[in-house]
Amino acid sequence: MFLKRWHEQSGGKMRDHYEKFVELSNEASRMNNFSDTGAYWLRNYESDTFKEDIEGLWQTIRPFYLQLHAYVRAKLRDHYGEDKVPKNQPIPAHLLGNMWAQTWGNIDDLVTPYPGKTSIDVTPEMLKQGYTPKKMFEMSEEFFTSMGLLPTPPEFWSGSIIEKLAGKEMVCHASAWDFCNGKDFRIKQCTKVTMEDFNVVHHEMGHIQYFLQYKNLPLVYRDGANSGFHEAVGDSLALSVQTLKHLKEIGLLDKSTPQDHEATINYLLATALKKIAFFPFAYIMDKWRWDVFDGSVKSTDYNGHWWKLREKYQGIRSPVTRSENDFDPGAKYHIAANVEYIRYFVSFVIQFQFYKSLCMTAGQYDPHNRSQPLHECDFYRNKEAGAKLRAMLAMGASRPWPEAMRAVTGQDRMDASAFREYFKPLEVWLIAKNKELGEPVGWDSDQ
Structure with a gap:
């Protein structure tokens, strides 16, 4: 109803x-x-x-x-x-x-x-360790700087709203803003201490990093190579942040936490639903x-x-x-x-292209080595991956988007195969499971 x-x-x-x-x-x-x-x-x-x-x-x-x-x-x-x-x-x-x-x-x-x-939702551990919205943003910034990318200027911290203001009516949909003066960049987000919001923080900080990298271009070129690029940057990093490897690295998961096949399928299915x-x-x-x-x-x-x-x-x-x-x-x-809205479709395709390329640059993924599945890659602290990403971000909209794509992936077109590679273990499992359940694939369109 x-x-x-x-x-x-x-x-x-x-x-x-x-x-x-x-x-x-x-x-x-x-x-x-x-x-x-x-x-x-x-x-x-x-x-x-x-x-x-x-x-x-x-x-x-x-x-x-x-x-x-x-x-x-x-x-x-x-x-x-x-x-x-x-x-x-x-x-x-x-x-x-x-x-x-x-x-x-x-x-x-x-x-x-x-x-x-075991769930990979580390929200309880974040609360246990006393995480705050500010700490979540500081850790996101550290992810970028660990790759050799730019820190946020003081104006970001003084001008951003990262928690809901008490007694104020606010539009809480997270957003990032470029005030076009080369130093004032802000985020507005009613951040809660959850793993989901931790990923959103990285998405929004991806916009800020893009702003920072092209801030010296003429104003007309201060934008993403196309609308999907701006949405994809932070999400490609969030794919790295949500891996068990990264969560162990930053102390939100015990290093002894196993990653067996069943846990992998749970993780990939939860990601696929989104x-x-x-x-x-x-x-x-x-x-x-x-x-x-x-x-x-x-x-x-x-x-x-x-x-x-x-x-x-x-x-x-x-x-x-x-x-x-x-x-x-x-x-x-x-x-x-x-x-x-097609920008979001584009971003969901190319974020996996970016992620795959950065993983390969960081030596974290080899398409011919099954012991290094794509969904387990974390390029945190890798300067080579950071340099490749920076080359693309610094172009802004000054070059056609295929050139920007080539700078980070070596390709000049959008390609959904990286998406399929990321989820390959889940797709194989789903095919077998649907056969086991006797579930038909597809639907009749006769109504």
């Missing part, structure tokens, strides 16, 4: 306004010599084949997604029953633990393969808008097209009947605020 009311009150009330907005937004785009708003957004990616490129990346990722989807559906059926989660059908969206079913981490307790294994589950949602957010802006979809089919895409790509369905009186896309902030 809560999900239904949210969609009615947030999305439903803006439907007529959105139709008028599309008209005005497209008019503004045409005044800037673009055919429509979708084309205007895509200028940042400097590719005439960008839409096809994204579809190709999704097709690389899709086989793994289908295996995860099948396994999660089977576990949800065990919990809720065949009548609620039938075989061969899309999963009801409200069972996936998130308002928009965009990530599935909140159902980790229902789908964890080996519940008895990463792989997000890909199709991130894709359809803008695929829907590209179709709306270029006129392929008329206002009479706004909601129908939304749910067609969600079923086709995500394999989910609405738990209640929807009609064109509803406007479910509008229940997501980025639709209402007109924030392009």
Whole structure:
């Protein structure tokens, strides 16, 4: 009921306004010599084949997604029953633990393969050791400087808000800010002492490091190589920070903590619920808008097209009947605020490219050596990896993004194969498990 009311009150009330907005937004785009708003957004990616490129990346990722989807559906059926989660059908969206079913981490307790294994959530240990939000930021800064990257200036510490201010109404969504004077960089985050927020801190500090590295460029070039680059930098470091190796190194896990196969599968599945589950949602957010802006979809089919895409790509369905009186896309902030979303899809691809390249540079990963799996790499304190990352960050937006990509990865294109490599042990396990469970992979689209 809560999900239904949210969609009615947030999305439903803006439907007529959105139709008028599309008209005005497209008019503004045409005044800037673009055919429509979708084309205007895509200028940042400097590719005439960008839409096809994204579809190709999704097709690389899709086989793994289908295996995860099948396994999660089977576990949800065990919990809720065949009548609620039938075989061969899309999963009801409200069972996936998130308002928009965009990530599935909140159902980790229902789908964890080996519940008895030690958790890698070090939140209790952080609290035991007296961690504070400031210490979390200091440790994140130390990760960057250990690689030979830049420390934050004094203005960062005096101007940032890293805890919720008592008695103040605040937008607590974490964000990083460049005040464009070469020294004033800030983060606003209502930080809590949790492992999840520890990773968020590294993500936001990645933005700050990017700001620092390109601060001396002309203002027009002080940005990411493309929108996805800025989002990917901190996340690529967070992949290193959340490894057992790193957590042991910084004293949040006992050095004797074992990493057996079952614990590895738990860890990779928990990560996949946040990463792989997000890909199709991130894709359809803008695929829907590209179709709306270029006129392929008329206002009479706004909601129908939304749910067609969600079923086709995500394999989910609405738990209640929807009609064109509803406007479910509008229940997501980025639709209402007109924030392009494909940057997150791009960032989730390239963060694994960055991570793999930095791991190889640090001597922490060899694709031909099975004793060094990619998901166990930690390039903390490695100056060579830091130098490679710095070369890319310092370019800002002064060079086409393929050149920036080449500086850190040696490739000049986006490639989802690093993502598949990272999760390979889990994908192999899921294929075998789904066969064992007799769970069909995929879904019928006949409703």
